[in-house]
Amino acid sequence: MGQTAVKGALQGYENRIGGRFKPDYRFYQKVGINQKRFGQLVRGEKPIMGFEARNLSNFFGVPLESLL
Numbered sequence: 001m002g003q004t005a006v007k008g009a010l011q012g013y014e015n016r017i018g019g020r021f022k023p024d025y026r027f028y029q030k031v032g033i034n035q036k037r038f039g040q041l042v043r044g045e046k047p048i049m050g051f052e053a054r055n056l057s058n059f060f061g062v063p064l065e066s067l068l
Helices: 005-017 025-031 035-043 050-060
Strands: none
Touching: 005 035, 005 050, 025 035, 025 050, 035 050
């Protein structure tokens, strides 16, 4: 399976910060997605919802369209 849009955004963010991103409680609160759901989105197991795409695009600093 190819790389998901969320995984691509995550890797781009890691490249910008120069290290591995380890989400914690504050991240999940800010984006409104729980840990299990975020993992499913990264792995491409579930389709992304509009509010999730908006919140993740704001957090990772990527265009909304790139996550849809």
